[in-house]
Amino acid sequence: MSKHSRRQHTRKREDGRGRHGVARALLTLLRTILALAVVAATVVGGYAIYLESHYARIPDDELVQTGKAGAEDAARQLEPGGEYTAATYNIGFGAYTPDYTFFMDEGRMADGTPTRGTSSVATSRESVEACTQGDVSSLRDAFGGEGPDFVLLQEVDVDSDRSHHVNQVKAFEGAFAGYQSVFASNFHSGFLAWPITAPHGRVSSGLLTLSDANVTSATRRSYPVDESFPTKFFDLDRCFAMLRIPVADGHELVLVNSHMSAYDAGGGSRARQLAMLGDVLSSERARGNYVIAGGDWNHALCGSLELYPSRQQVPDWVAVMDDGDLPQGFSVVRAQNLEEVASCRGDDIPYQPGVSYQTTVDGFIVSDNVSATATNVDTGFATSDHNPVALRFSLGNAS
Known part of the structure; x- marks a missing residue:
């Protein structure tokens, strides 16, 4: 064999080895990618099974235990014509200092620039405790x-990763000692591993209602919600608490925390929730009861959708509610300020x-036998992304 032929033969063998080497490398890469895909699918599938196993809606129309009060407080009864006070306040699990933003909130500046919050847990346990005490003071x-x-x-969190396991129910019950308390769970989840860099974690939270008058019974009503995958894991087990408080004329004040x-x-869940609540309110008024429903409605109330100065567009999460959306004989109490x-x-x-975009989504709905005035309390959003709403009311003719 000539030198030229030997060189060609050698090059062919080397080319063959090179091609085989590349093929082996590609095969190894493909196997690695497939293995990682299998691992990822196993992890995601296993996590989905974990979340599903921890997902359970609380049944509708369940009685809720009422915390005990002192004998003197428990004997207190409301009087027709008497003047009373109430407040509603979304305390935002003690996380929302003025600089705090939330990862699920999206918006746009007036020029169209998209914006999005970043945080999923409170800054620290100390911050949660300070915000909670600030809420009490407000x-x-x-x-x-x-x-x-x-x-x-x-x-109001009880034992949640996002609020560093501060028991806010206990904090408020201690601050308002002697009040009867009713806690209705509306967010109970397994470990929410999103966002990945700072997971929201396990959550136990709900509605807390405190009463300085005798509560004879309390019921938790489950709102209809979107139970599609994966929305159901990140939305709350929405509900309202309904307390019955006797009045000296033989009727009751039905107090709703929503x-x-x-x-x-698309607003589908809120429309169904509003319809359900309307049926309950109408039924109670038909019985001659006094009805007050307060809370965070997540609807712009009293024409406040674009009422306040802002350099942002109206965000998608805001819906609108006015008296036309309520049953006959009910109205939203417009804050005087x-x-x-x-x-x-x-x-x-x-x-x-x-x-920042602002609106009024918190407040009170009252029946036509309740006279009331309301005030939005200006805290400068120092300890929550909401301000409290104060109500002064009297019970009129129950007929």
Whole structure:
């Protein structure tokens, strides 16, 4: 064999080895990718099974245990014509200092620039405790240093990763000692591993209602929600608590603490929730009872959708509710200072007065036998992304 032929033969063998080497490398890469895909699918599938195993809606129309009060408080009964006070406050699980933003909140600046919150858990345990105490102080200050007769709270955590396991129910019960308390769970989840860099974690949260008058019974009513995958894992087990408080004329004050859906594309869940609540309110009024429903409605109330100065567009999560959406004989109590003070800020950017989107989604709905005035309490959103709403009311003719 000539030298030229030997060189050609050698090159062919080397080319063959090179091609085989590339093929082996590609095969190894493909096997690695497939193995990683199998592992990822196993992890995701296993996590989905885990979440599904921890998902269970609380049945509708369940009695809720009422915390005990002192004998003197338990004997207190409401009187027709008497003047009373109440407050509703979404405390945002103690996370929302003015610079706090939430990862599920999206928006747009006026020029169309998209915005989105980043945080999923409170900054620290100390911050949660400070915000919780600040919330208590705001409620007391709104009524001249004394607590209102009735306190309606939303997003109150019991033992959650996102709030560093601060028991806010215990904190409020301690701050309003002697009040009867009713806690209705509306967010109970397994470990939510999103966002990946700082997971929301396991959540146990709900509605806390405190009463300085005798509560004879309390019921948890389950709102209809979107139970599609994966929305059902991240939305709350929405509900309202309904307390019965006797009045000296033989009727009852039916007090409702409500928190409707927020991240509700198309508004379908909120429409069904509003219809359900309307049926309950009408039924109670037909019995001659006095009815007050307070809470976070996640609807812009009293024409407040674009009422406040802002450099942002109206976010998609805001729906609108007015008296036309309520059953006959019911109305929203318009805050006397509605034009000056909003009850809620957007959580897609840190709070900046005149820049951040604001509206009023918190407040009270009353039956036509209740006379009431309301005030949005200006806290500057110092300890929550909501402001409290204070109510002063009297019970009129129950017929």
